[in-house]
Amino acid sequence: MFLYVMGASVVLAIAIAVVAHFRSKAASAPSADSDVDTEEFDGTVGEEFPNPTSPRADLIELTDENFEAEMAKSDLPIVVEFFADWCSACRTQGPLMEQAAAKFAGKARFFKVDHDKFNSLLTQANVEKIPTTFFVNPKTRTQIVHVGVLKVDAVGEKLDQLAANSDQGITVGPDSAHMFLLDATAN
DSSP states (O other): OHHHHHHHHHHHHHHHHHHHHHHHHHHHSOOTTOOOOTTSOOSOOSTTOSOTTSOOOOOEEOOTTTHHHHHHTOOSOEEEEEEOTTOHHHHHHHHHHHHHHHHTTTTOEEEEEETTTSHHHHHHTTOOSSSEEEEEETTTTEEEEEESOOOHHHHHHHHHHHHHHHHHTOOOOTTOSSOOGGGTTOO
8 A cells, every 4th residue: 555655646746847847848938929029118009000100290189278169160070089198098099190180181180188187078978988089070960989999091981981971961869879079068
């Protein structure tokens, strides 16, 4: 009996040693599912996505003080991006929206709303997740809302969809998840 217990203990010890060896080997091996060298990652997100050489245009920041004046002088459709500096998806969306603002400058006016500075508009417009982008045609009261990151070409597609909806007379209904953005600050 003693020999059986000793033999089982030796086999168990060898199995534990083999498992430990392979675990340490797997931990030191580079990950096969990533092509990112984490030693060179500087912690920034979205700084050069997707194309660092594409032209960019600044978005007008909306505040309590300038919201109504900026919206009143818009003859073009408007694009309003809701963001926060602490949001990683927003840091990706920011440069993309700047590139879209440059690319579609004659087709729409581009604005941004900082979650931490103009929170009352987010609440009134029922924005629960960021980044959220509103595409609004003030002349026809047509609106499209997109939650999440949009690539530059997707912004153009949303503007085309907004124009098509405007031509068809589609407006924001009372059952919409988001109220018509331009009514958000109306008293």
